[in-house]
Amino acid sequence: MATKPEIDLANAQWQSGSQGRGDVQIAFVEGYIAMRNGGTPDIPAVIFTPGEWNAFVHGARDGRFDLT
Template sequence: MSADNEIVDDKAHIRHRLDFTDAEWITSTDDPDEPGVEIAFLDGYIGMRNGAEPDGPVLVFTPEEWDAFVAGAKDGEFDEP
């Protein structure tokens, strides 16, 4: 966020160039009946999508953002209360 709390898309300059169509998606589960989160590495960025909706939106992370996300997950930051 910027100083005036406006949300800024810091990946706007690259988002239109990233094409995850043929990316190799890695799934979070081995159960085909329960698709989970999927991630793909492409051109120095990390994409994450809902495996149940593979044609849906893709969240895009920089390597630094991804490292922070993974560290938070390992630390329990996203665990349910």
């Protein structure tokens, strides 16, 4: 498995699907996708390659992560 580079998120433009506390935020930085919890932005973000992000999004759309 390839190691991802250290990515500087200091100037990342975080995007959110809602305005609520604790919501998921994403940022597109240096060809990668960073995801964090907006309610705890000091906790390190999860970094995805474009391929990993694509698999994650399609899995979510297909209900693979539905815990109900």
